[in-house]
Structures are given as structure tokens and as C-alpha cells.
Amino acid sequence: AALVGAAVIGCAQVRPPPRAPTPVPPEWQALLVELRAFTPSLGFKPPPNFEAVAHDLAAYPFCGHAPRFKLPWSYEDPLITWHESKTAEECRRAPADIDVYYGATEALGEIATPVTASMIAAGRDRFIYLVVHEDCHDQFAFPQGIEEPLCELIAYRVMAAFAAARFRWYERERRVILDYATTQARLAHATIRYYDAIARVYDARRPGREGDAQTLAARAPVFAQAEQTLGLAAGAMNNVLLANYMTYSRHFPVLERIYEALGGDIRRMIAFFREVDEAQPDPEVLFARLRLEPNDRVGQLRAQEEAILEVAIARLGRPLPPAPVDRTPKPRPRS
Secondary structure (H helix, E strand, O other): OOOOOOOOOOEOOOEOOOOOOOOOOHHHHHHHHHHHHHHHHHOOOOOOOOOOEOOOOOOEEEEEEEEOOOOOOOOOOOOOEEEOOOOHHHHOOOOOOEEEEEEEEOOEOOOOOOEOHHHHHHOHHHHHHHHHHHHHHOOOOOOHHHHHHHHHHHHHHHHHHHHHHHOOOOOHHHHHHHHHHHHHHHHHHHHHHHHHHHHHHHHOOOOOHHHHHHHHHHHHHHHHHHHHHHOOOOOOOOHHHHHHHHHHHOOHHHHHHHHHHOOOOHHHHHHHHHHHHHHOOOHHHHHHHOOOOOOOHHHHHHHHHHHHHHHHHHHHOOOOOOOOOOOOOOOOOOO
16 A cells, blocks of 8 residues: 555544644653653553644545455455545545545554644643654554554543543543543444454345445445444544544454463563563465465454464463453444
8 A cells, every 4th residue: 555654554433624734832842751650661662753843734634445345354454555645635535336435544563653733732632642653663563453452542541540640630631541441442342343243244234236235325424424423524424534443453362362361461571572572483484384375464454463463372371350240232234
């Protein structure tokens, strides 16, 4: 994909385009200094991110196209075509059978990303999340399907630890940061449910114009529920955005269970996955053993992600805690 390594891989979850640039207040610089002093105590190595303020950069725009009736595995799936330089108007020029998403993200990992105007406009909780998530990308060398959910989990737990250390229990700032971390963690589970519901809709699709119309009618209420749950504008959700969100969510539940098995200790979690990083299988050896074709990119992604999780679980040396019972309502496609 054209955008690989530029504006999607290694980025925090996408959000709608940001507000206009604003001056950078001194308190944001102070908050960044505090975070930089805090995360090394949990095992982070100093990254090169956020060392400068980009006054002329609001955010990193991106444009993605994907087939309307095929659900990509993740944002790395070749089903999605990423475009770097298109404007919103150019991005939305696509055939009728293509899902289009034009958006922007406030920061990117592994490129020495600066502080952007949209980071400042996003608020304290989102600012902390972005710094920790992007810094997390510089700590590991996992494929994105593992690194994104791992950095999500680490970011939420670091946010909670930072809020507890920085603010008193009754202060509003502490509650806001904790609420963000808790809410976003729950949304990972919701994303999986919506993704699975849409996959079932496409699996039931019948060929032909009438079947396509029925499929679009069936997916519409699921997308509408997802937009409401995930805080998106009406009409925003489609195959491109859902695949992007799923990249951050697919393995989040098992990583949560590994975290619990490690005693809910974020320092142990970071150190543990450094060991897993060193022990992860060589991709080429793995693909050869499984006889995966060079053009089977999704098969390679799945195999690599599953192999890394197998290494992690084996290194635990004990069973994972049971998965919590999901009692939330399931998405219901229109019949």
C-alpha cells in the first residue's frame, strides 16, 4: 500500500479531521516533560518523538479505498489502497462499488513525529494517549497487527499509572484520563463484535444486483450502531475504517488476559514483551514452513500474528485467565 510506513502504520487510531491549528500553550510542553520523566520508570527507552513543535502541521491526512463487499483483514490488507497526497475531494472520487475514507491522525510512530496542532486541540487525555502510544511503537519490532493492540493496552495502563502518580484521586484531570483509558479499552471489544457482524453479512451475500442491495441494507444498521458506539459521524463507518479499527482491536482481548496473568503489572508487561520480541519467529522461516505463497499477504499477516501470540502464551508457562463474559448487546444486521 502506498501509505505503508507513511501515514497509517505505526499511528494511533484515526479520528475525524482535527480542528484548525492553535498556538501551543506552555503547559503542554510541561506535560510532555512529565511524561518523558515518567515512562522510563516503567521500562520505556527514550524515543525521538515530540522533540519539536510543528506549528505548520495540523495533522497527517490519509485516503483509503477498499471494495464495498469485501472486508479487509487489517489496514495492511492489500484490499485497501492507501493514497498519500489526495485531497478530500480527490479521495472521494471513486467507483460506486468502492468504500472511501478520508481522515487524519494527529501523530505517527517510528518517524520522530512532532507535536502537531491537532494533538493540542484534542485535550489532555488524548494528548497523553498519543504520546505514550507513539512512543510505544519505538519500543518493539512486532508486526502492526500485534504492535497496535499491544501499544493500545500499554497506553491505557500507563495513562492510569500516570494519572494516579500525577493527580490526587479527587481531581478532575485524574478522572478524565482514567475515563478515557477505560472507555477506549471497552471499545476494542465492541469493534470486534461489529467486525464479526459485518463479516457475517458479507458471507451471506448472494451474487447479483438484488443480492448487493440486500447486503448494503443489511450492513447499514450495523455500521450505524458502530458509529454511535465509537463516537463517529453518521455515514463515516465503512470497510476501510472498520479494518483500521480492527487492527488495534483483534488481539486486544488476549493481550489483556496476558496482562492479567502477569499480575496486572505494566512494568512486567513491557519487559515480558521485550522478551517475546526477541523470541518471535523469523517471518521467512515461518512462511516457508507453512508453505504460504509470496502473494498471500493476509495469510502471512495472520500466521505471523498467531505465531507471536503462541510464543507469548508459551513463555507465560501457565494458562491464561478465562475471558470475561461479554454481556453487551450484539449488533443485529437487518434481515
